[in-house]
Amino acid sequence: MSDDQNLAVYKSLAGKSVFITGGGSGIGESLVRHFVAQGSKVAFVDVAEVPSRALVAELGGKPLFIPCDLRNIEALKAAVVEAVAANGPIDVLCNNAGNDDRHQTADVSVDYWDDRMAVNVRHQFFAAQAVRPYMKAQGGGSIINFGSITVMVGDGDCPAYVTSKAAIWGMTRALAREFGPERIRVNCMVPGWVMTERQMRLWLNEAGEKQIAERQCLPDRVQPSDIARMALFLAADDSRMCTSQQFVVDAGWI
Structure with a gap:
């Protein structure tokens, strides 16, 4: 983030209460860092306590970390209440948390299917309801x-994940229409293949590098910070008339 001094500062985000799901690592960690840097009051939830507490310590205790398994909706609702008590009413919700574990259709049980929906899409709806x-x-x-370009690409190695991410786009459209009269904007962030530690450790091999070179228009790798910077724009007053839309950050993959 050494080049952030040359990038946008959104004055409207200073002091805003921001709630981020899955903020302990990957894209979520970058969201936490970027909103804190904008002067926002950040609360985030994550199931992984060790990296989350390390992030809070690194940032001087500024963000509030609330341990939470988002499959537990009552715990999520309680986390929102705790965040409001600490930082004031929520101004910005980043529904980031998700899991893209690979699987094949023949191996999917009813329990696994239901778990993927709970991990990837159900909590997004109830977080929106709560804020x-x-x-x-x-x-x-x-x-x-947060959606994914896997919906547009139609990846064949994670059908339950693709289904859940497709549902997020439909949910975004419905909530934007319902919430719009209250001046609540609802948009869908669509990241490409983002170079998080997890993605690089599990799937970035020689074949993956070749695929990136063939599919992306731009040669650079998409970083978590690229996603976070778009989220800053969508959270700020600069995007006040943007709602019910998908914002793709994928270096031209699709």
Whole structure:
């Protein structure tokens, strides 16, 4: 992030209360870092406590970490209440958390299917439901749901994940229409292949490098910070008339 001094500062984000799911690593960690750097009051949830607490310590204790397994909706709702008590009513929700473990259709059980829906899409809906009253009372807010280009590509090695991410786009459209009269904007972030530690460790091999070279228009690798910077724009007042849209950051993959 050494080049951030040359990038945008959104004055409207200073002091805003931001709630981020899955903020302990990967894209979520970058979201936490970037919103803190903008002067926002950040709370984030994650199931992984060790990296999450390390991130809080590195950032001088500024973000609030609330341990939470997002499959537990009551725990998620309680986390929102705790975040509001600490940072004030939620202005921005980043529905980032998800898991793209690989699987084949023949191996998917009913329990695994239901778990993938719970991990990837169900909590996004209920987080939006939980923050809506706060945003409505304040005259508006920004909800950023996280989809994936796997929906557009139609990847064949994670059908339950692709299905869940497709549902997020439909949910975004429906919530944007319902919440719009309250000046609550709902958009869908669509990352490409982002070079998180997990992605590089599990799947970035020689074949993966070749695929990136063939599919992306741009030669550079998409970084978590590239996603976070788009999220800053969607959270800020600069994007006040942007809602019910997909914002793709994939270096031209699709």
